[in-house]
Amino acid sequence: MGKRESSELVVGKTRERVLIGLVLVFFAILAGQLFSLQAIRHDKYAQVAEENQLHRERVPGPRGFITDRSGNILVDNVLNFNVVLPWKEESEVAETVSRLSSMGIPIDSVRVLERFEAWKKKNGTLPFPIVNDADKVIISFVRENSDLFPDLRVMSQARRRYRYDEMASHLLGYVGEVGDVELSRQGEKKYYQGDMVGKTGVEQVCEKSLRGEDGVRALEVNATGRILGEIADLSIAPEIGKKVVLTLDLHLQKHLESLMADKGSGAAVAMNVYDGSILAAVSVPGFDPNEFAAGISFELLQELFDDTTKPLFNKIQQARYPPASTHKIISTFAILTEGLVNPGEILVYCNGSLRFGNRVFRCWRPEGHGAMNLYTGLVQSCDVYFYKVAEIMDVDVLANASKAFGLDTKTGIDLPGELPGLVPSREYYDRKLGKGKWTQGHVLNNIIGQGEYLVNTLHVLTVCAAIANGGFLVRPHIVKFTGDELPVVYAKKRVPGLSGRTLEFLRRCMEGVVQDVDGTAYWTRLDWVDSAGKTGTAQNPHGEHHAWYTAYAPADAPEIAIVVLIEHGGHGGEVAAPVVRDFFSEYFSSDLAQKDGVETGDGR
Numbered sequence: 061m062g063k064r065e066s067s068e069l070v071v072g073k074t075r076e077r078v079l080i081g082l083v084l085v086f087f088a089i090l091a092g093q094l095f096s097l098q099a100i101r102h103d104k105y106a107q108v109a110e111e112n113q114l115h116r117e118r119v120p121g122p123r124g125f126i127t128d129r130s131g132n133i134l135v136d137n138v139l140n141f142n143v144v145l146p147w148k149e150e151s152e153v154a155e156t157v158s159r160l161s162s163m164g165i166p167i168d169s170v171r172v173l174e175r176f177e178a179w180k181k182k183n184g185t186l187p188f189p190i191v192n193d194a195d196k197v198i199i200s201f202v203r204e205n206s207d208l209f210p211d212l213r214v215m216s217q218a219r220r221r222y223r224y225d226e227m228a229s230h231l232l233g234y235v236g237e238v239g240d241v242e243l244s245r246q247g248e249k250k251y252y253q254g255d256m257v258g259k260t261g262v263e264q265v266c267e268k269s270l271r272g273e274d275g276v277r278a279l280e281v282n283a284t285g286r287i288l289g290e291i292a293d294l295s296i297a298p299e300i301g302k303k304v305v306l307t308l309d310l311h312l313q314k315h316l317e318s319l320m321a322d323k324g325s326g327a328a329v330a331m332n333v334y335d336g337s338i339l340a341a342v343s344v345p346g347f348d349p350n351e352f353a354a355g356i357s358f359e360l361l362q363e364l365f366d367d368t369t370k371p372l373f374n375k376i377q378q379a380r381y382p383p384a385s386t387h388k389i390i391s392t393f394a395i396l397t398e399g400l401v402n403p404g405e406i407l408v409y410c411n412g413s414l415r416f417g418n419r420v421f422r423c424w425r426p427e428g429h430g431a432m433n434l435y436t437g438l439v440q441s442c443d444v445y446f447y448k449v450a451e452i453m454d455v456d457v458l459a460n461a462s463k464a465f466g467l468d469t470k471t472g473i474d475l476p477g478e479l480p481g482l483v484p485s486r487e488y489y490d491r492k493l494g495k496g497k498w499t500q501g502h503v504l505n506n507i508i509g510q511g512e513y514l515v516n517t518l519h520v521l522t523v524c525a526a527i528a529n530g531g532f533l534v535r536p537h538i539v540k541f542t543g544d545e546l547p548v549v550y551a552k553k554r555v556p557g558l559s560g561r562t563l564e565f566l567r568r569c570m571e572g573v574v575q576d577v578d579g580t581a582y583w584t585r586l587d588w589v590d591s592a593g594k595t596g597t598a599q600n601p602h603g604e605h606h607a608w609y610t611a612y613a614p615a616d617a618p619e620i621a622i623v624v625l626i627e628h629g630g631h632g633g634e635v636a637a638p639v640v641r642d643f644f645s646e647y648f649s650s651d652l653a654q655k656d657g658v659e660t661g662d663g664r
Contacts, residue, residue, distance in 0.1 A: 114291070115279040117187075120255055121272020122218035124301030126232060126262060128310040129337075129540060135232055135263075137218040137300075143194045143202050144187035144215045150176060156190065156209065163205075165198060167191060179254075187215065192355060220256065220353035226346035227317055228308065230374040231475065231538060233261020234349035236356075259352070260374075262539065264476055266304045269542040273299035302543035307337035315646045316340040319639045326606075326626040327375040327517045328639060329536070330647075333525040333612055333621045336534035336550055338473075340643075343375040377471070377478040380514040381625060384596035385424075385441045385580075385632070386608045387462075387509030389523055392438050392566060394461035395449055397557045403434040403565065410444035421447045421504055424597060424631075435565075439572040441580050441595060443508050450507040451500065458506055459485035462513075464555050465526065466533055471518040472550075473536045482514040510599055521623040524594070524610040527566050528618035531558035570594055571615045580633040581609065584641040589648045590615040593640065595632035604628040609636035613644050620647060 126135035145156060153176050157169045172190060179188050191198055194214065202212050220235050235256045251257065257271075258264040275298030278291040312330060320328050320342045329341040347364060364372050373379065394400075401407055408414075412428040414421050423429065423443040429436070437445030450458075462468065467481040484506060489498040505511030518536050526533050532552040541547045558566075570592035573579040580595040593611025600606055607629030612621040622640050629635040 114294070115281050117277040117279060118252070119275040119277050119298045120217075121274050121298035122300045123220060123235070123256070123272055124270045124303050124543075126266075126270075126304045126306065128306055128308045128313070129339075130310070131305070132310045133223060134228065134306070134308075134310070135220065135222050138221040139216050140193045140219045141199055141214050141216055142189040143191035143198060143212055145190045146187050146211055150180075153188070153190070156212070159209070163201075165201060187213075189215075193219075220349075222349045222353070224314075225348050225350065228313055228341070229261075229346040229349050230343040230376060231261055231306075231308070231341055232349060233263035234259055234352035235263055236352050256353070260477075261475060262304060262306065265474055266539060266542060269302040269304055272301040275299070304542045305540045306538050307332075307339065307540045308341075308538065309339045312340040312643075312647065313342075316342050316643055319642055320344045320624075323626045323635075323639070324628065325369045325375070326624070326629065327379070328622065328624045328643075329376055329517055329521055330620060330622040330643065331521055331525060331534075331536055333528040333618050334534065336522075336525075336536045337540070338536055338538045339620065341376055341538070343373075345369050345371040347371045374475070374477065375517070375625070375627075377473055377475060377516050377518055380479055380481065380516055381606055381608075382511075382513055382598040383467075383509040383515045383520055384598035384606070384608055385443075385509055386520050386523070386594050386596035386610055387513060387515075388438055388441060388446060388507075389527065389566060389570070389594055390461050390465055390467075391446055391449075391458065391507045391509075392434065392569065393465075393558065393562065394453070394458050395434065396562045396565060397461070398453075398457055400449055400452060401434060406431045406433050407437075408432050408445055408448040410442050412444070414444045414447045416447065416451065416501060416504060417499070419501055421501075435569055435572065436578070438569040438594075439576050439579050441573075446507045447504050450504040453503055453507065454486075455484070455489070455500075455503050455506070456486050458503065459483050459488075464557070465519075465523050466553075467513075467515055467519050467523075471516075471522055471536050473518055474539050478518070479516055481516065481519050482512060484512040488512070509596065517623050517625050520596075520608065520610050520625075521621060524570075524612055524623065525621040526555055526558060527563070527570060528592075528612035528621055531555050531563055567592060567615075570611075574611070575615075581611070581637040584633070584637040586641060586645060586648075589613055589644060591640075591644055592618075593637070595637060597631045600628065604630055607632040607635040609633070609640050611637075611640050611644075613648070620644075 122137045125133055127133050145153065150173065154169065154173060157167055157172050160167050161169060176188060199214050202209065202214055222232060236259045238251045238253065238255045238257045258267040263270065276296040278294035280288040280291055282288055316328055316330060320326065321344070323344055325344060327343045330339045331337065332339060351360060396403065409431050410423055410429040412423050412426045421443070424441065428444070429440050429442040432442045432445040436442070462483045468483040470478045470480045484502070489502060502511055506513055522533055522536065532554050534552055535550040537548065537550060539548070571590065573593050573595065574581045574585045574591050576582060581593055585591070591611050591613035592615040593609060596608030598606040598608060607626040609632045610621070610623040612618045622643060624636040624639045626635050
């Protein structure tokens with residue numbers, strides 16, 4: 061073998077060794093990667109693999125129930141079924157709708173696409189409901205044709221149900237889709253687009269308690285994203301929200317609703333005089349909150365807004381009216397505490413009017429009331445008597461008396477949107493009209509509850525209750541307790557000067573309104589239970605007068621007080637007082653008087 065052959069052999073062996081080395085390095089690297097995948101990064105890639113075959117879907121927690129004081133369910137949830145579609149582009153949604161329509165499924169393609177546009181802007185976390193509240197026919201079709209529509213599925217969802225439709229609608233409130241305001245106020249429980257949230261009433265004020273805990277639905281999907289089924293072991297069930305118990309009595313609420321059903325527009329509230337718990341409250345006309353829970357249409361919402369009787373407006377605490385002659389209770393209180401007149405003295409002979417300056421102030425009774433003292437003036441609601449006293453009354457004396465009863469503030473009811481009253485004072489008139497540019501004539505209007513005076517129904521009710529319970533302002537409330545919490549006890553506030561002879565005189569006068577033959581509510585008395593009250597007729601420049609009546613019973617041992625306001629109703633004694641009479645009749649004949657859980661006392 062020559063030198064050339066020997067050299068070529070050495071080179072060949074060297075190349076062989078290099079090649080073998082490269083192969084070994086390659087396999088070493090491969091082995092290292094396999095070790096990294098199977099040992100070091102196993103958990104990470106196992107999670108990725110799992111996520112590729114799992115889809116986790118949030119399940120909103122159902123809202124808690126709302127009951128009356130005895131546990132009768134007023135608001136709960138009902139399951140409804142939606143046909144949903146995973147997140148798709150508009151073209152795919154349109155194609156699915158077109159195919160469903162061609163196969164006889166009644167579906168409004170225009171409406172669905174409009175909803176999809178809104179849904180896409182919200183970037184909702186739930187699948188798009190292509191059919192809301194689907195019936196059995198559509199549900200069966202989707203399930204039987206899963207091979208033709210593999211992306212469609214039926215999903216159950218808890219929807220709010222108001223068992224008695226319009227009953228107590230302004231108190232209970234309604235739910236609606238979460239908006240920007242709620243999303244910007246995230247608390248312990250996070251909100252997502254598409255969630256339902258309390259918008260008004262108890263639903264709003266008790267939102268934190270009523271809202272449930274979200275769950276998670278674990279779904280198995282294949283490589284194409286098609287859902288194969290739910291994995292129960294990985295799913296977390298949602299939890300229902302807390303129960304909210306109200307002070308309302310279902311029987312009384314139904315009865316008061318029936319009494320106000322034909323009254324057009326107005327409000328009525330019945331309350332325990334000692335603790336402020338509301339037993340029944342009505343604002344008419346009402347609305348059906350189920351319409352909002354199901355997703356109210358724009359057309360129906362516009363119809364509600366355009367209705368001149370304002371069915372969405374809570375007239376219990378969001379509307380203000382002149383208190384009219386119901387305010388004479390406070391006027392009499394001011395007269396007594398200031399010692400302006402001798403209560404038993406005949407101060408004026410009412411012939412139907414009183415001239416003051418260059419104006420004539422007229423009494424509600426054109427022919428007049430005759431000789432009047434303070435007692436007969438309040439019992440018969442003689443305007444002329446109070447005009448005469450107003451000639452010598454300082455404007456702030458009446459204003460301060462009204463403020464002592466809380467008419468310038470909110471009563472503090474646990475419902476949203478309450479408006480404070482308006483009590484005109486010297487400072488008010490100086491600011492509004494200018495110093496020296498208003499006259500004593502304003503006081504003549506104010507003393508009979510007209511002029512600039514404005515109150516809501518709860519103001520008048522708490523005044524009545526203060527006379528009944530011995531001189532204390534109570535805070536009206538409708539929520540008794542939430543979940544396992546103890547009932548809330550609200551502090552009472554004594555009205556300065558409302559005690560002793562002053563209190564007894566006011567009680568005797570209010571009892572005379574109903575029991576004396578000349579009292580303005582005499583014809584509405586009951587033979588078997590005495591009551592005490594005060595009528596009022598508020599002047600209305602836009603039509604018929606508003607009718608007021610407030611009363612408590614029994615007169616000698618008060619339990620319950622009520623106020624009724626009927627817009628454009630006419631005279632309070634003729635229109636509002638009969639509602640109170642019929643309510644008292646039911647209350648005291650249905651074993652509801654002194655019922656367990658309703659605080660009572662003699663108020664002395």
